[in-house]
Amino acid sequence: MSGKRELIISKIRDGVVIDHIPAGRALLVLRLLGISGREGFRVALVMNVESRKLGTKDIVKIEGRELTKDELNLVALVAPTATVNIIRDYEVVSKFKVSIPDVVEGLLKCKNPRCITNQQREPIRSRFRVISREPLKLVCEYCGTIHELGDIEKYFGLA
Amino acid sequence: MAKGENLADTIRMLDAYANAIVIRHSLEGAAKFATEVAESPVINAGDGSQNHPTQAMLDLYTIWREFKVIDGLSIGILGDLKYARVVNSLVQALSYYKVRLHLISPELLRPRQELIEFMNSRGMKYDWTDDPYNVIGDLDVLYVVRIQRERFPDPMEYEKVRGAYRVTPKLIERGKPSLIILHPLPRVDEVDFAVDNMPQARYFRQAGLGVPLRMALLKLVLAGDRS
Numbered sequence: 001m002s003g004k005r006e007l008i009i010s011k012i013r014d015g016v017v018i019d020h021i022p023a024g025r026a027l028l029v030l031r032l033l034g035i036s037g038r039e040g041f042r043v044a045l046v047m048n049v050e051s052r053k054l055g056t057k058d059i060v061k062i063e064g065r066e067l068t069k070d071e072l073n074l075v076a077l078v079a080p081t082a083t084v085n086i087i088r089d090y091e092v093v094s095k096f097k098v099s100i101p102d103v104v105e106g107l108l109k110c111k112n113p114r115c116i117t118n119q120q121r122e123p124i125r126s127r128f129r130v131i132s133r134e135p136l137k138l139v140c141e142y143c144g145t146i147h148e149l150g151d152i153e154k155y156f157g158l159a
Numbered sequence: 160m161a162k163g164e165n166l167a168d169t170i171r172m173l174d175a176y177a178n179a180i181v182i183r184h185s186l187e188g189a190a191k192f193a194t195e196v197a198e199s200p201v202i203n204a205g206d207g208s209q210n211h212p213t214q215a216m217l218d219l220y221t222i223w224r225e226f227k228v229i230d231g232l233s234i235g236i237l238g239d240l241k242y243a244r245v246v247n248s249l250v251q252a253l254s255y256y257k258v259r260l261h262l263i264s265p266e267l268l269r270p271r272q273e274l275i276e277f278m279n280s281r282g283m284k285y286d287w288t289d290d291p292y293n294v295i296g297d298l299d300v301l302y303v304v305r306i307q308r309e310r311f312p313d314p315m316e317y318e319k320v321r322g323a324y325r326v327t328p329k330l331i332e333r334g335k336p337s338l339i340i341l342h343p344l345p346r347v348d349e350v351d352f353a354v355d356n357m358p359q360a361r362y363f364r365q366a367g368l369g370v371p372l373r374m375a376l377l378k379l380v381l382a383g384d385r386s
Contacts, residue, residue, distance in 0.1 A: 113312075114207050116188035121165045124192055142188025143209055144247075144273050 009044045015063035017085040018075060023048050026058035028078045031156040032107070033062075033071065041065045054081060069096075074107060076100040077136060078152060104128045104138060111151050115143035170196040179380050182206075200380045208242040208310045214343050215248035217372045221365040222300055225339055229253075232299040235261040237291055237324060238349060240270040242310035245343045247274060249302065254278070260285035261294040265323040267316065268306070291324065295334045301326070303342045305349050327351045331359050341365050 021029055026045050030037075037043060044061040051057035072084050076098035086094045106125040110117050117126045117140070128138035128147065138147045153159040166189060173180050174197040182190050183204040190203035190210070205211045222229055234253065240246050240262055253260065254277070262270060262285055269287060278285050288294055295301070303326055311317040326340065331354060342350060342362040354360050 112187060114185075114187050116166070116184075116186045116192045116206075119166070119186065122192065123165075123167050139273075140188070142191050143207070144187070146273050146276065 009046060009061065011090055012042070012044075012061050012063040012087055013090055014088055015041075015061065015065060016067050016072070017087060018060045018062075018072075018079075018082050019057070019085065020051065020054060020081045020083045021058040021060065021075075021079040022054065022081060023056040023058055025079050026060050028153060028156055028158050029058075029060055029075050029082070031158065032074055032078060032152075033067065035062065035065070039065075057081075070101070073098050073101050074104065077104065077138075078149065080133070080136075100130055100133050100136070102130055103141075104130065108138075108147070108152060108155055110140045110143060110145060111147060111155075112140065112143050112145040115140060115145065117142050166192065167196050170201075173197070174199050179377065202376065202380065205244055208244050209247060210251075211244040211248045211343075212252075213369075213373060213376060214245045215252040216376070217365065217369045218245075218249050218302065218341060218343070219252050220372050221341060221361065221368050222339075224368065225361065226299065229256040229258065231257060233259040233261065233297050234300045234302060235263055235291065235294055235298045236302045236304070237263040237326070238304035239268045239306045239310070239320075240264040240274070240304075241268045242307060243304040245304055246270070250274060250278060250283075254281040254283055258284075259297075261298065262287045263289070263291050263294065263324075265289055265320045267320050268323075291326070291330055292333065295330055295338075298334055298338055301331075301334070301338060301340050303340065303346075303350055305342075305345070305347050322348065325349055325351060326354055328353050328357060331357060334359070 042063040046059040082098045085092045105127045127141040170193045181202045187207035187209040190206045194201045339361045
């Protein structure tokens with residue numbers, strides 16, 4: 001990056017760069033990964049920058065936190081266009097496009113208050129099956145309630 | 160479950176006592192959860208407003224006993240299409256047959272997105288109306304479900320729709336002579352008592368068939384299909 005009109009963000013040494021996030025979804029991506037900012041990792045967030053592929057996009061850089069491929073694929077729920085670069089010692093050691101998993105376990109809460117997964121005292125985790133990728137639709141494996149992108153945004157407080 | 164124990168513990172205990180578990184629970188997904196906790200077979204006897212599969216088996220069995228066929232029939236489902244679990248299970252069961260479905264309910268109780276998407280995914284033929292008189296002449300079966308006060312999250316919503324429809328002799332007389340009326344019972348006031356004496360009324364016979372149906376199911380679960 002160069003030129004006076006561009007934002008400059010330094011390279012990270014070890015961590016992950018999530019690029020090609022649809023514009024405006026970077027905060028949602030961080031929430032989904034369970035990163036609030038209080039954990040102490042260095043996080044860089046760029047929103048609404050120009051992109052040849054997408055028109056505008058967001059980018060997130062997270063330093064010092066290891067994320068598994070399964071964790072990163074969850075990003076695809078809200079940012080299906082995202083690409084991930086894993087960085088070690090300033091070098092890109094792997095790069096991949098995220099893909100929406102078939103099953104999402106434990107991440108979201110079912111919006112149906114009468115679903116068994118919302119019972120505090122039961123040893124149970126939420127589990128959703130992806131029934132449509134575009135538009136995104138997940139169905140609760142327990143109560144059958146359908147969830148869409150708006151429900152995920154609401155769950156993470158970003159609707 | 161009156162002492163505050165959780166469902167998982169109750170199921171583990173029943174699992175230790177018995178060879179099969181039959182569960183009816185007020186929360187959706189409770190029966191599925193029970194299958195994950197128990198080693199014994201679990202039969203869902205109703206979970207919240209989601210499913211009631213043995214009722215659907217019994218409904219199909221009744222229809223088959225009456226017509227000796229299910230394919231080709233025109234079936235009307237009248238009442239609470241939003242919260243009644245028997246409707247979900249009946250539609251799922253009917254999706255294995257070639258039937259024409261007429262869904263009839265007040266606007267507020269139209270089927271949920273989940274049921275609509277299910278019917279679409281199975282390529283079912285269905286339509287919706289708020290007036291049973293629009294479709295009565297086409298029906299072979301009129302399946303009536305009550306509006307269940309206990310399923311409404313908002314009591315005001317219930318007040319708006321209670322008593323919204325009533326099956327009367329006048330409605331039935333507009334139908335085919337071979338029309339039958341089914342109902343999972345209990346009934347409140349959605350089927351007029353005068354209908355009970357009409358030849359079309361089959362709901363008490365339907366309830367009676369629940370006994371052999373569930374006996375057969377228990378046998379199947381416990382002993383397989385050995386005779």
